[in-house]
Amino acid sequence: MNNRPNLSEVEYLNWREVVHDRCGIYFTPSRRHFLESRLWERLQHRKLKSYTEYYHFVLYNSDGDHEWGQLLDLLLNNESSFFRHTPSFTALTEHVLPDLMQKKRLLGINTFSIWSAGCANGQEAYSLAIAFLETAVSRQYQLTVWGTDISQRSLQTAKKGIYKPYDIRNMPPPYLQKYMCSTKAANGRRMVYQLNDTIQKLTQFSALNLTAPERYSLPQQDVIFCQNVLIYFQPADRKTIVERLCDHLAPNGYLFLAPAEMIRLKIPDIRQVKLEETLIYQRERR
């Protein structure tokens, strides 16, 4: 059934370089098979014969940029779920948000900015908004949750705010009742869940390439979540991205990574916050 030809060494190296140059994702030899299967799907769709022919199509054809977008949607792993890494959310609601709110109250600031960097289909951004609303005195603040991703398809899904039962498997039932309503899917057969307006109007989704050289077009953030994104990059790129994310932290702001994503990070004014089973950094006030 599977008559897909193998990706040759030269083709693999060429594709790895192009993908890395354009979006930063680095396909290690262990994910070569993943790359191959996605390329094959797209080149068949374009009715082309070989990986090289497809390579030339993407690079030189007038329709190549559009095709690149389609391919990129397939190359990205959009795995995510609501409240995915429980210890990080516990740390957020029990330690980070109360701390920030107390400091803001003293300074008389009432705006709050949270960024989900690499938001995939939006579950993380919406989870952050819900977690914020569930934190006791949150009603006094005006919150914006920014969700950014490189994939246009993911951003569209995120903006819709409609999810399959599998997507909401980690959602605590009270929140489900409070912030979502179940409805029939557009094709009329399956049950899907739609987020309330209350949550949706707190979020802003936009396209952003974390490895692009230009400055990120977002304001300073109180909290940045960037989990299970860095693992797809090379160590040197990871370090650069974390430095740039830290650069976007407001004074006292917190950066949440997934455990084991970064070791031995040394940036001036950035210290690690030791909370159980988490990897959190904080900008010390300047």
Place this chain on the structure above:
Amino acid sequence: MDEKTGLGKLLAPIEWLRSHIAAKLIFFGILMAIIPLSIIGSFVFINLTNRFEANAISSGFDSASADGEAINGYLENLQSSIAYLGKSAPMQGMVAAKNNGDEEIYALRREKLAQEFIAFSQENPFFTQLRYLDETGQEIVRVDIKLVGEEPIIVPQEQLQNKAGRYYFDDTMKLNRGEMLISPIDLNREGGEVEILPDGSYRPVIRYAVPIIDKNGKRHGIVLGNAFVSTFLDPLAETERATDGLNKTFVINNDGFYLKNSAEPEKEWGGSSDLDTGATFFTDYPQYANAASGGQLLAVSENIDDIVIIVPLQAGREEEPFGAFITIESKDTALATVRAAQKVFLAVLAATVLLSIAIAIAISRPLTNQINKIMEMFSMVGIGDFDARAEVVSQDELGDMALSLNAMLDNTLSLIQSSEEREQMQDSIMKLLEEIGGVADRDLTVEAEVTADMTGAIADSFNIMIEQLREIITDVQDTTLQVSASANEVQATTEHLAIGSEEQADQIVDTSAAIDEMAVSIQQVSENAALSATVGEQAIDNARQGTKAVAATVDSMDRIRVHVQETAKRIKRLGESSQEIGEIVKLISDIADRTSILALNASIQAAMAGDAGRGFAVVAEEVERLAERSTGATNQIDTLIRAIQNETYEAVSAMESMTDEVVAGSELAENAGIALQEIETVSSRLGELIQSISLAANQQARGSETVARSMNEIAEVTQQTAAGTKQAAVSINNLSMLADDLRNSVSTFKLPDHE
């Protein structure tokens, strides 16, 4: 009478023509052949020659300009190929790597450029050589293709040469971005000599080269392609036009030298840079020289003997013509066909006329014969003889007509006898038809009456047939009901299945994404573990070095202790020596005391001696003074010795306590050494643990990679299964609808109520 006879004689053929069908047919046949042939013939005679001449010119013109365009197209292709390679991604990458000074990437890109050249020359087999030369003229990448169709070869680096000083390199390096060097077509030279191939032919080449200039305007050498010229020159000599010997084809350059001469190949390449024979088109064909050097697409035919076609050639788009492609065809050859056609046409015309006369005669003979026989038969019937029959003498329609007329006469006789029987039969048939008429309206309840006459048998078998039909229709109705019911059931099940497998497919896609992310994440852990292992090894190294340092410290402390004890002993000995000095000083002091007493005695003795002892008294006084000074000095020495002894004692006791401290210090250092050894042991144990974690994580990474891979495949299969199930649901739905249709169509049959 004479006159009438004469007139009669004159009119006889016309009279014969009017009264005989055969004569009419012959006359008509001849006219039919001659009239169109004469019209067409005269038209052809008038137009054919002119048209053929015009056609010969225009078809020669078409094919020559097609050949010319093919050459121009080929060259244009070469031009755009080199322009593409100059701008290709690997070329740009090489320039970028060079600017960055990254030698490793530069080497990698050079490999890629060579691969690009290989791939390119396989796709576009016009080049005999593709090269990239850097700004010093050194060949960096070179791909050779010895002969058309052979595999390209990457020339190994040690065989690459420096080409600085060659015109193609120097001239190209002076060009601006976007400009191209196109060489004249000449014979390839190897080591200064014209290259002769194994088969005795030459290797003409044309070179295309572009400079490589980066976005800062810095030059990085050139990309150069040598192309096969034989590829387009050789086929020209082998075309039909060229090989019949009467036509000649030439390719000349702007100086008139032949690049190709189909008539006299020995005159090719006469230019001074090639074979230098001096033979040119302009001297061989002075009458066409003006036209050929004009550079215009031309057909020359004013000359009475030849048709000459000249097509200018360009080495690339928007380039000036470098020469021309010329065909010369003699008019005799071109129009030979027309003349032959004229002769054939006349012969065909004569043959056709003769043939048409012969056919007309052959057809008319039997025709009139048969008609005469029929006419005879009719005359006999006309006088009441119904037994008269026409003799059949031909096999055509007239023969058939005679046979039918005979049969008609036979039937007419028998019809007259059986008309009464026929009426009776008609009545019974009408009755039967009425009885079974309902079947036509799908009424299967009817039955026909079985009578004794001839229709009775028909009615009986008709009733049996209706009975069978009833059974079949009943069966069909029952079966379609069952099919419809079970199809509905299966449809419902399949739809359920389809939804299920679609959900499953989605779920598997999600799961497969989750597993892929897990695999990447495990990879990350494995990398971290590997890093920890390195750090652990550093710790072991450090501990080991610490242990060594401590051991060295203990050693040197030991040595200090020994030295200090030795020194203490020596100082003690000094103290003892000073005591001996004290005793000696005491002795001296005693001697001084005695001397003082002796001096007193001496002065008493001197006083007793009176004046004689006065001098002696002075001596005694001096001795007395010396003794006193000796006593003072010994007292000072005694004080000094006491001080020395005190300090010696303090030094010794300080040294003793120091020795104690050194001993205690080296004990501490030894403890530190033991602790460090323990750290080393723990660290290496830790290292082993991390190593095993790293190994396990690695194994997990590999395992999860396999799982991710399998999940990917499962996802693909499941997606197809879902699609298949959906398709099955649709098919079953169709089946159910078909069963319903079938039931509807048989339900219109009306069946008896019982059963």
